[in-house]
Amino acid sequence: MIAFTSLSPLFHQEVPKNTIRILMDRVMDQDHIRLQPLLKEKNYTYLGHHEDFDLIPFDPTHPTLQFHLVKDENTRALIFLKGEADVLYDTLSIAKTEWVKNQRVPGQAQLYSRSGESISHLAMNTQSAVFQNPGIKNAIAEALPLKLWVETVFFNWVALLGPEKFSPRIFPGKISLNYLTTSSREGQQMAYLTREALQKIGIDVQIHIYEASLFYAKIRKREFDLYSSTSLPGTKNILDLPFTETIPLFRWKHGLILNSRIVAPSDIESQLDYSFRFLSDLHLQSSP
Numbered sequence: 001m002i003a004f005t006s007l008s009p010l011f012h013q014e015v016p017k018n019t020i021r022i023l024m025d026r027v028m029d030q031d032h033i034r035l036q037p038l039l040k041e042k043n044y045t046y047l048g049h050h051e052d053f054d055l056i057p058f059d060p061t062h063p064t065l066q067f068h069l070v071k072d073e074n075t076r077a078l079i080f081l082k083g084e085a086d087v088l089y090d091t092l093s094i095a096k097t098e099w100v101k102n103q104r105v106p107g108q109a110q111l112y113s114r115s116g117e118s119i120s121h122l123a124m125n126t127q128s129a130v131f132q133n134p135g136i137k138n139a140i141a142e143a144l145p146l147k148l149w150v151e152t153v154f155f156n157w158v159a160l161l162g163p164e165k166f167s168p169r170i171f172p173g174k175i176s177l178n179y180l181t182t183s184s185r186e187g188q189q190m191a192y193l194t195r196e197a198l199q200k201i202g203i204d205v206q207i208h209i210y211e212a213s214l215f216y217a218k219i220r221k222r223e224f225d226l227y228s229s230t231s232l233p234g235t236k237n238i239l240d241l242p243f244t245e246t247i248p249l250f251r252w253k254h255g256l257i258l259n260s261r262i263v264a265p266s267d268i269e270s271q272l273d274y275s276f277r278f279l280s281d282l283h284l285q286s287s288p
Contacts, residue, residue, distance in 0.1 A: 015083075015261070016066070018063050018064065018284065019063055019064045019065075019066050020063045020064070020065055020066065020086050020087060020262065020279065020282055020284070021066050021068065021084070021085045021086045021087070022065060022066065022067050022068070022085070022086065022087040022089070022276075022279070023067075023068055023070050023076045023079060023080065023085045023087070023088055023091060024067055024068070024069055024070075024091060025069075025070070025071065025073070025076065025091040026069070027050050027051055027069060028050060028067070029050040030046035030050075030053075033274070033275070034274060034275045034276050035055070035275070035276060036275065037275045037276070037277035038055055038065070038275075038276055038277065038279065038280060039055070041277070042057075042058075042277070042280045043057070043058035044056060044057055044058070044065065044280075045058075051068075051069040052067070052068050052069065053067050054066050054067070055067070055279075057280075062280070062283075063282070063283065063284055065276075065279050068085070073091075073092060073093060073096055073185075074096075076088065076091055076092065077092060077096055077099065077100050080100065080109075080257065080259070081100065081103055081109075083259065085259065086258065086259040086261060086262050087256070087257070087258060087259070087262070087279070087282075088100075088255075088256070088257040089254070089255070089256050089257075089276065090254055090255060090256075092255065092257075093185050093186075094153075094154050094155055094157045094158075094255075095155075097111075097157070097255050097257070098155050100257060101257075109257055109258075110257065110258040110259075110260065110262070110264065111255070111256070111257055112255075112256040112257075112258070112264070112268055112269045112272065113157070113253045113254060113255050113256070113269065113272075114253060114254050114269045114270070114272040115159060115251055115253055115254075116251065116252050116253055116254045116272075116273070116274070117273065117274055118230050118231065118251070118252040118274075119161065119230065119231050119248060119249075119250070119251050119252070120158070120186070120190065120228060120229070120230045120248075120249040120250045120251075120252065121228065121229055121230075121231070121246040121247060121248055121249060122140075122144075122190070122194065122226065122227075122228050122246065122247040122249055123226065123227050123228070123229060123244045123245070123246045123247075124137060124140070124225065124226055124244065124245050124246075124247075125222055125224055125225055125226075125243060125244060126243055126244065126245050127222060127243045128222075128224075128225045130175060130177060130225060131225070135171070136171065136175065136203075137245065139169065139171045139201060139203070140198065140203070140226075140247075141165055141247050142165045142166060142167040142168060142169070143166075143168045143197050143198055143200065143201045143203075144166065144194065144197050144247075144249075145164075145166050145168075145197060146160055146164050146166065146249060146250070147160065147164045147166065148166075149193060150250070153189075153193065154250070157252070157253050157255065158250035158251065158252050158253065159250060159251045159253070160249075160250065161248040161249065161250060161251055162248065168197075168200060168201050169201060170201050170202050171201050171202050171203055172202070173202075174202075174204075175202070175203045175204065176203075176204040176205075176206060177198070177203060177204070177205050177206070177225040177226050178206050178208060178223075178224055178225045178226070179191055179194065179195065179205050179206065179207050179208065179224070179225065179226040179227065179228075180208050180210065180215060180218055180219065180223075180224040180226070180227040181207065181208070181209055181210075181215070181227060181228055182209070182210060182211065182212050182215045183209055183210070183211055183212075184230075186230060187209075187228055187229075187230070188209060190228040190249075191205075191207045191209075191228060192207070194226070194228070195207060205226070208224075215227075219241070220241075222243055228249075230252070254272040254273070254274075256268070256269075256272060256278075258282070260285070261284055261285050262282050262283070262284065262285070263282065263283045263284065263285055264281070264282055265281050268281070
């Protein structure tokens with residue numbers, strides 16, 4: 001059993017007054033790109049540690065934004081469902097987001113979404129010996145059941161980037177590809193989905209999982225046949241390399257889950273982007 005009351009002095013049973021509690025899944029210091037609109041445009045002040053910190057509003061009538069790092073996804077979801085957090089934004093996997101939504105706890109889980117900026121690609125090393133046969137590139141592109149994945153794996157939390165080319169056919173000969181991915185949940189999921197699809201047309205895929213720094217190093221050294229990547233605003237794009245050819249896969253949606261004590265403006269979905277800018281327009285329910 002999880003001891004929610006001992007997770008942090010910032011999150012406890014007594015609901016803090018005029019404070020919105022946000023759970024995050026990664027460390028963010030005051031220079032992080034997602035916080036910049038609040039700090040520079042909305043005049044919030046950063047106070048605390050990069051794992052537990054507050055953003056203090058210039059206007060004292062606005063709620064303080066209280067951030068807390070919880071690395072485990074299940075713990076984040078359970079803290080929210082217990083009512084000890086107010087905001088989950090792009091911090092749960094698609095499956096866990098659906099699970100939280102379907103719990104239907106009375107008064108909990110206001111859910112909002114909007115098409116985002118993050119785009120997933122599948123990249124091929126065109127200098128790899130196996131890709132000197134152009135038929136393999138087409139066979140791979142046509143073996144991916146993208147529409148099926150959108151509906152049954154991603155629950156429509158991603159959108160296709162163009163028409164699907166799904167037309168699988170057995171590829172002759174023995175082919176084995178080295179697939180590189182990071183340890184992120186999305187990266188690993190795409191790796192296993194791709195391996196399953198390519199095995200059905202006779203192409204074997206060996207998956208190699210690396211932390212980000214080693215992953216990027218191996219890409220630059222061309223030590224791969226395939227890799228998947230999600231491009232994010234403000235991050236280095238490793239897709240712009242002369243020896244890669246990419247297949248655009250999906251555009252990801254932002255997912256916002258709010259506690260019932262939070263009041264969101266009617267246009268909240270139009271405000272969702274890669275940053276936390278939208279938090280400045282959230283308010284708390286008035287006390288009865």
